[in-house]
Amino acid sequence: MRLLRVFRQRARSLFRSAKVDAELENELQYHLEQLTRENIAQGMEAGAARLAARRELGGVAQIEEQCRDQRRVSWLTDIGKEVKYAWRMFSKSPGFTVLAIVTLAFGVGASLTVYTLAESLLLRSLPYASPERLAAIYSVHVRRGSLEAIGQEDFRDWQAANTVFERMAFTEFDQMTLTGHGDAERITGTAVSEGFFEMLGVAPLVGRWFTPPEQKPGADRVLLLSYGFWVRRLGARPDVVGSTVFLSGSAYTITGVMPASFRFNEGYLSEYWTPIGYVNYGHQNHQYAGYARLRPGITIQAAQSQMTEIARRMEQQFPDCAGWGVRVVSLRSELLSEIGPALLVFGAAALIVLLVACGNVASLLLARGIGRSKEIAVRMALGAGRRRVMRLLLTESVLLSCLGAAVGIVLALWLLRLAIAAAPASMQLGAMVSVSPSLAAFAIVLALGTGIVTGLWPALRSSRAHLLSRLKESGISLVAGRRQVRSLNSLVVMEIALAVVLLTFAGLLTKSFAYLLRTDLGYRTDRLLTFRMSLPSSRYKDDRARLQFWDKLQSQLAALPGVVSVAAADGVPLGGTYSAGPIEVEGHAAARDWTDSTCRGSSVTADYFRTFGIPLRAGREFTAGDTTEAEPVAIVNETFVRYLMPGESPLGKHVRESGGKWRRIVGVIGDARFKGPAESVEAEVYFPFTQSAWFQFVALRTAVPEERAMGAVRNIVRKLDPGLPISQVRTMRQSVDLATQMPRALMALVTGLALVTLGMSTLGLGGVMAYTVSRRKRELGLRIALGARRSDISRAVIRSAGQLILAGCSIGVLCAFAAARGLEALLYGVSAHDPAVIVAAPAVLGAIALLACLAPAQVAASVDPMTVLRQE
Amino acid sequence: MPKPSDLLQGTLDLLILKAINREPLHGWGIAKRIQLLSDEVLSVQQGSLYPALHRLEQQGWIAAEWKQTELGRPAKFYALTGEGRRQLERELQTWSRLSMAVQHVLHRA
Numbered sequence: 001m002r003l004l005r006v007f008r009q010r011a012r013s014l015f016r017s018a019k020v021d022a023e024l025e026n027e028l029q030y031h032l033e034q035l036t037r038e039n040i041a042q043g044m045e046a047g048a049a050r051l052a053a054r055r056e057l058g059g060v061a062q063i064e065e066q067c068r069d070q071r072r073v074s075w076l077t078d079i080g081k082e083v084k085y086a087w088r089m090f091s092k093s094p095g096f097t098v099l100a101i102v103t104l105a106f107g108v109g110a111s112l113t114v115y116t117l118a119e120s121l122l123l124r125s126l127p128y129a130s131p132e133r134l135a136a137i138y139s140v141h142v143r144r145g146s147l148e149a150i151g152q153e154d155f156r157d158w159q160a161a162n163t164v165f166e167r168m169a170f171t172e173f174d175q176m177t178l179t180g181h182g183d184a185e186r187i188t189g190t191a192v193s194e195g196f197f198e199m200l201g202v203a204p205l206v207g208r209w210f211t212p213p214e215q216k217p218g219a220d221r222v223l224l225l226s227y228g229f230w231v232r233r234l235g236a237r238p239d240v241v242g243s244t245v246f247l248s249g250s251a252y253t254i255t256g257v258m259p260a261s262f263r264f265n266e267g268y269l270s271e272y273w274t275p276i277g278y279v280n281y282g283h284q285n286h287q288y289a290g291y292a293r294l295r296p297g298i299t300i301q302a303a304q305s306q307m308t309e310i311a312r313r314m315e316q317q318f319p320d321c322a323g324w325g326v327r328v329v330s331l332r333s334e335l336l337s338e339i340g341p342a343l344l345v346f347g348a349a350a351l352i353v354l355l356v357a358c359g360n361v362a363s364l365l366l367a368r369g370i371g372r373s374k375e376i377a378v379r380m381a382l383g384a385g386r387r388r389v390m391r392l393l394l395t396e397s398v399l400l401s402c403l404g405a406a407v408g409i410v411l412a413l414w415l416l417r418l419a420i421a422a423a424p425a426s427m428q429l430g431a432m433v434s435v436s437p438s439l440a441a442f443a444i445v446l447a448l449g450t451g452i453v454t455g456l457w458p459a460l461r462s463s464r465a466h467l468l469s470r471l472k473e474s475g476i477s478l479v480a481g482r483r484q485v486r487s488l489n490s491l492v493v494m495e496i497a498l499a500v501v502l503l504t505f506a507g508l509l510t511k512s513f514a515y516l517l518r519t520d521l522g523y524r525t526d527r528l529l530t531f532r533m534s535l536p537s538s539r540y541k542d543d544r545a546r547l548q549f550w551d552k553l554q555s556q557l558a559a560l561p562g563v564v565s566v567a568a569a570d571g572v573p574l575g576g577t578y579s580a581g582p583i584e585v586e587g588h589a590a591a592r593d594w595t596d597s598t599c600r601g602s603s604v605t606a607d608y609f610r611t612f613g614i615p616l617r618a619g620r621e622f623t624a625g626d627t628t629e630a631e632p633v634a635i636v637n638e639t640f641v642r643y644l645m646p647g648e649s650p651l652g653k654h655v656r657e658s659g660g661k662w663r664r665i666v667g668v669i670g671d672a673r674f675k676g677p678a679e680s681v682e683a684e685v686y687f688p689f690t691q692s693a694w695f696q697f698v699a700l701r702t703a704v705p706e707e708r709a710m711g712a713v714r715n716i717v718r719k720l721d722p723g724l725p726i727s728q729v730r731t732m733r734q735s736v737d738l739a740t741q742m743p744r745a746l747m748a749l750v751t752g753l754a755l756v757t758l759g760m761s762t763l764g765l766g767g768v769m770a771y772t773v774s775r776r777k778r779e780l781g782l783r784i785a786l787g788a789r790r791s792d793i794s795r796a797v798i799r800s801a802g803q804l805i806l807a808g809c810s811i812g813v814l815c816a817f818a819a820a821r822g823l824e825a826l827l828y829g830v831s832a833h834d835p836a837v838i839v840a841a842p843a844v845l846g847a848i849a850l851l852a853c854l855a856p857a858q859v860a861a862s863v864d865p866m867t868v869l870r871q872e
Numbered sequence: 873m874p875k876p877s878d879l880l881q882g883t884l885d886l887l888i889l890k891a892i893n894r895e896p897l898h899g900w901g902i903a904k905r906i907q908l909l910s911d912e913v914l915s916v917q918q919g920s921l922y923p924a925l926h927r928l929e930q931q932g933w934i935a936a937e938w939k940q941t942e943l944g945r946p947a948k949f950y951a952l953t954g955e956g957r958r959q960l961e962r963e964l965q966t967w968s969r970l971s972m973a974v975q976h977v978l979h980r981a
Contacts, residue, residue, distance in 0.1 A: 005932040005953065013930075023938075027899055027948045028922065034900040035918075058919035066919075070926035 013071040024067055028060055062383040069385075078388070082395040089396060096368065097400070099763070100361045104404025104454075106756050107357030108446055109411030110350035115442050116416055118343055121335070129201040135300060136334050137168070137290035137307075140325040147327055151285035152278065154314070155193075158326065161310045164303040166295045169196035170288040172276060173268070176247035177536055177725055178233070184725035186532060187229070187247075189272035190264070196273075197224075199293045200264070206230075207241035207256020210275050214255070217277030221252045227260035229271040247272075249538030268576075283320035292328070304328045341825040342746050348819070349505065349753040352498045354446075356757050357404075358454045359498075360764045363491040365397055365458040367771040390459045397455025398448060405447035419745070461487065488768045493808040495761035496849065499754070500812025500842050501819055506754035507837035508823055508830055509747040515829030516740050522672030522681070523573055524613030527564075528732035529706035530572050533717065533724055534696045543628065543693040549720065550605070550695070556716045562704035567611040568695035569604040573674050574735035575697050575728070583685055585644050586654035586662065599640060599683035600674065601657065603692045609635075609669055611701045619651045619667035622688040632691055634663040638671050640683040655685060663687070676739035678828050706731050746826065758845060761808075766852035769801050773860045780860055781868030794861035801853035809842035816841065884916065884924050886967055889952065889960040892934065896951035898941065899925060925950060933959045 013020055032053050039049035057063070090097040128134065138147040139154065150170060159168050174191040177184055197209045204224060214222045225240070234240050244251045252274070264270065276288075294303055307326040314321040369376075376389055384392075540546045550568060557566045571577045580600045606622045609615075617638060626633050634655055641650045654662040671681040689695065702709050710729060717724055730738070737744075773780070780793055820832040830837075891897060891905045902925075903916045928934045933956035939949045952960065 003932075005935070005955075006930065009930050009932065023948060024922070024926075026946075030898070030945065030947050031900050031903075031918070031922075033945075056918055058917075063919050063922050066923040067926040070923050070930055 010071070014077065017077055020071075021064070021068075024064055025060075028057070028063060032057060032060075059383065065383045065385075078391065079395060082392050083399055085392065086396040086399045090400070093368075096364060100364055100400050101404045101407055103357045103360050103760055104401050104450060105407035105411055106760070107350075107354035108401075108405045108408030108443070108450065109415060110353045110753055111446060112408060112412035112439065112443055113415040113419065114343070114347045114350040116412065116436075116439055117419060118347065119436065119438065121339055121343065131332060132330070133166075133294040133296070134200075134331040135292050135294060135303065136329045136331055137292055138327045138329065139286055140327045142323050142325050149286045150288050150290040151283060152281060152288065153283045153285065154321070154324075155288070155290060157314055158307065158310060161313075162303075162306055164295060164298045164306050165292040167195045167199040168290070168292040169193045169199045170276070170290045171196060171264075172288050174272075174274065176272075177249075177534075177723075178245065178247055179249070179723050180246040184723045185233075186534070186725045186727040187271040188268055189223075189226075189274060190270045191276040192273050193276050193288075196291075199291060202258070202262050204256035205259040206238055207254070210255060215275040215277075217279070219275075219277075221250055221274070222255050223247070223252045223272045223274040224255055225257045226269075226271045226273075227258060227262070228269075230257045249536050283314075283318045291331070300328055300330050341822070342742065345505065345509075345746065345823060345826060346749060348822070349502055349750050352502045353753050353757055353760075354450070356495045356498050356760050356764075358450050359491045359495045360760050361397070361400065361404075361450075362454040362457060363488050363495075363764055363768055365393075365454060366461065366488055366491070367768065369393070369458045369461060393459035394452065394455045397459070398451030401451035401454065402447045404450070405443055408446075409443055415749075419749075457487070485772060488771070489804055492761070492765050492768050492804050493811065495757075495764050496805060496808025496845065497812035497815060499757045499761040500809055500845055501816045502750070502754040502757045503841035503845055504812075504816035504820060504837055505823060506747070506751040507841050508820060508827060508832065508834060509743070509750050511834060511837060512827040512830045513740070513743050513747045516677040516743060519673065519677040519829070521573070521677060521736070522614060522670055523732075525732040525736050527702050527704075527706050528612065528699060529702065529709060529713075530575065530697055530699045530728070530730055530732060530735070531710075531713070531726050532575065532697055532728040533726050535724070539723070546693040546695075547690065550689070550693070552720060553698075553716065554605070556720075557698075557700060557713065560709060560712050560716075562702050563709060564701045564703050565607045565611045566701075567605045567608040567699045568689060568697065569602055569608050569699070570694045570696045571600075571602045571674075572697040572699055573612070573672060574676055574732075574739050577696060578675070580682075582658050583644065583683075584656050584658060588645070597644060599644070599685055601685050601687065603687045603689050603694050605689040605695075608686075608699070611699050612672070613701075614672050615670040617668045617670055619665070621667055622686075622690070624690065626688040626690050628691055630691075632661045632663040633666045633688060635667040635669055635686040636665055637669050637681070637684040639681045640685060641668060643683050677736070678740075678743075743826070743828075758848065761845070762849045762852040765801060765804060765849050766856065769797060769853050769856040770859065772800075773797060773856045776860075777863055777868050780863045781865040784863060785865035785869065790861040793863075794857040797857040797860045798850065798853055801850065801857075805846050805849045809846055812845075813838060813842055883967070884920065885928060886960075886963040887914070887916070888921075888924060888928060888950075889933065889956060889963060892950050892952055893957075893960060896937070896939075896949040898947040898949050900947075902950070928956070931959075932956075 032050075035053035035056055036046075036049045039052050040046060044052060054060075137150060137158075139150045140146070141148055152170070155168065155170055159165075162168075170193045172191045174189045176187060176189065178187050194210075194212065194215045197203075203209075205227065207224070210222055210224070213219055223245075225234070230236055230240065240254050241256055242253065244253055246252075258273070281287075292303075294300070304327070307328055311321070311324065311326045315324065379389060379392075380386070535546050535549060540549060554566050554568070557563060571579065578600065579602075580598050582597045583599050583601070584597065604622070606624060606626075609621055619635070622633070622635065636650060636655070641648070645653065650665045650668055653665050655665060656662045669686075672684075673679055673681055674684070700706070700709055700713070714726060717726060783793065784790065816838065817833060824832045887906050888902055891902045891909070897905060899921055903918060903921055906914055906916050925934070929936055929950070933953060934950045935953050935956075936948050936950050938946050941947045
């Protein structure tokens with residue numbers, strides 16, 4: 001009953017406020033009339049009676065305001081009014097408003113971008129049931145401490161002995177050629193062991209998982225398709241289940257299609273999944289990626305300690321297991337370690353931008369608040385309470401930050417699109433990053449938070465009432481209030497310090513990226529075209545068939561205009577394929593531990609080294625004479641000599657792959673960074689194509705821009721064999737760009753944000769100086785009138801700016817020095833405490849900030865004493 | 873005439889509720905009645921009367937109605953609600969407890 005009445009009252013106060021106010025006025029009017037009448041009755045004259053009545057009742061406006069406060073809905077109606085009022089203030093000073101909104105938009109936009117990336121990559125990127133129980137399993141080479149792939153035999157023993165995992169599975173990279181559906185195409189996929197899908201708990205969108213009999217060796221071939229492949233090549237037909245596709249010459253029955261959201265952290269785009277049959281490769285084998293799902297309640301540590309125990313037992317049991325351990329890593333923490341450092345740096349940069357933006361807007365508001373102190377004093381004199389004034393000021397800043405956030409969201413969407421475009425395609429960032437409802441919540445929290453953070457301090461300061469002193473002020477005080485100037489100054493110092501930190505980050509990342517670009521790759525990247533093409537063994541059954549094909553292809557390609565040389569190899573730098581194995585050197589006891597003698601092996605045609613521009617250091621290149629009938633030969637690189645036969649002359653010595661033929665070393669070539677500028681050079685051994693006819697890549701060195709040759713190349717290949725897919729067509733420069741994409745993107749992002757911060761903090765400093773000068777105009781005019789030289793005055797302004805810059809830079813350098821540690825994992829060839837960068841960042845900032853103070857200094861020096869003093 | 877003493881903080885609500893206990897009154901009438909009943913000792917600060925009335929109305933303890941005064945002018949008359957009567961009881965009890973406690977202190981000190 002009472003609640004109902006209260007509710008009716010509130011509703012009336014809210015929606016009929018005009019009527020309620022009129023009633024109140026009427027009521028007070030009646031009271032006044034009665035008072036006046038009483039006074040007259042006591043013998044006062046009419047006019048005096050009315051005045052006395054007014055005095056007795058007190059300010060009608062104040063009483064009305066107090067009554068309104070009692071209504072409990074005033075906050076709602078007031079906010080409406082204050083928003084309207086704030087809006088009017090904004091439209092009166094568009095310059096300030098736009099500057100504040102743009103500043104906040106940068107801060108909010110950068111933060112939202114980082115938040116979305118972090119949320120998508122770290123929280124939602126494992127779209128499986130209870131992802132926290134998923135773990136990756138590695139073999140550990142104990143002596144090196146390196147994580148290696150696992151083997152099937154090890155896996156089976158682990159599976160039998162452990163009690164910590166609910167399910168275990170392993171996978172392997174796979175690649176096949178699709179034929180029979182239009183153009184032949186090379187597609188990548190994943191071979192998976194039994195239990196893989198059960199472990200992840202992801203059901204196919206259409207169809208079913210593999211049945212156990214289908215996963216036995218020798219069973220009919222089956223495969224599951226990715227959603228993307230199903231849509232792209234099969235037109236998303238639901239009746240594909242049970243139909244057949246031809247991959248690398250064999251028929252595969254499709255059992256199902258995985259959902260669009262399904263992905264696994266293979267680091268490449270998987271178009272299909274197919275079973276791995278069991279093959280006993282022995283305990284020496286290491287070629288699969290292992291995964292497991294922990295039993296509920298089992299921790300990673302518990303799983304690790306049991307697996308360590310099992311591995312120790314296996315070391316004693318099998319000689320091939322000696323020196324090997326097991327490592328269990330939570331899948332999420334693995335993901336975190338991959339992208340964590342970059343995300344952390346980006347996140348720190350965004351936070352700095354947000355802080356500087358807040359500081360900047362706060363100082364703008366503070367400066368405005370000082371200028372508005374008279375207006376506020378008048379408001380308070382007219383009956384506005386301190387809380388009311390604070391609310392008014394806070395409404396302004398929150399409205400400002402909401403507008404900033406709105407622009408920031410647009411900016412964030414654009415930044416996200418940029419990030420998606422910059423990330424390697426295999427990350428499938430586009431599919432992973434989506435705008436979620438929690439993003440909206442975060443944006444709202446951010447908008448309100450920045451509004452309150454930026455507005456609270458200025459509001460507290462401005463609403464501190466010294467009514468009389470404020471009203472008496474002429475509006476232009478002789479000198480700006482010291483405390484207020486001090487708050488402005490500390491904000492500026494903070495902004496400068498943060499800008500120095502971010503500039504240092506940007507400098508380090510740029511220097512590191514420049515180092516990557518400068519790194520000698522060991523091969524020439526200009527005018528070099530590579531593409532991927534391999535001969536299916538079902539149709540090119542032996543070396544002879546492959547050699548014949550290559551002879552035809554090579555002669556036709558070499559005849560093309562502008563082509564200088566042509567080569568084929570089963571691996572090219574930055575091509576993404578890699579094969580390595582243990583090598584035995586003549587005269588050296590076979591290494592007991594094969595990882596000591598592992599080197600990368602590759603079969604190449606005679607022109608390979610010339611085409612790639614890899615220099616020959618000793619001996620000769622391969623020739624047409626190195627046929628299968630001739631003596632088996634090999635070429636090694638300098639690192640091979642250094643590691644495997646130090647101090648010896650390699651020419652004429654023999655090497656062999658384990659189980660292979662002994663080959664005589666006929667040449668030594670220079671080192672090349674096969675995996676990219678950030679990776680170190682490995683020991684390499686090359687075999688002549690004519691003695692081991694395998695290739696996956698073709699490379700052309702041209703005298704004309706390399707893209708021009710591509711059309712003719714496709715025609716030639718199609719004429720020779722229309723069933724051969726060509727993929728990964730890239731110039732070598734594109735390959736290098738791809739390999740350095742992540743550091744490039746990170747550098748660009750951080751540098752961009754650093755420049756924004758630099759701009760904001762210099763603007764902030766310039767603004768504060770301009771403000772101080774305008775407040776001090778009267779004092780300056782007086783000084784000039786008393787004979788101060790104008791150059792002294794501008795020097796004084798610059799000196800006080802210089803003090804702020806110096807303070808900010810010193811704090812910034814200290815912070816940067818401490819924070820740069822976090823960057824170490826992302827730097828190549830640069831120390832995190834690179835002296836040049838640490839000196840350059842504050843120097844650049846200081847110089848630009850000083851420039852920003854020239855205008856205010858100029859204004860200060862050109863103050864006309866007559867005009868200023870006459871203003872009184 | 874000696875200046876009437878200020879109202880004790882927080883007693884204004886009690887006095888208003890008590891003043892309209894017998895019959896509905898308008899604001900001016902309430903002020904006058906309090907002054908009258910206290911033999912001119914208590915005078916309501918005119919400025920604080922109306923916010924207090926507003927507050928009590930918002931709490932649902934009093935209800936207002938526009939009626940003609942004896943002089944024929946419309947005025948806002950306040951009357952106790954059922955809940956307001958109960959509130960008056962509570963406030964009276966609190967008041968008597970408080971004043972007794974003060975009495976004790978004054979007598980024994």
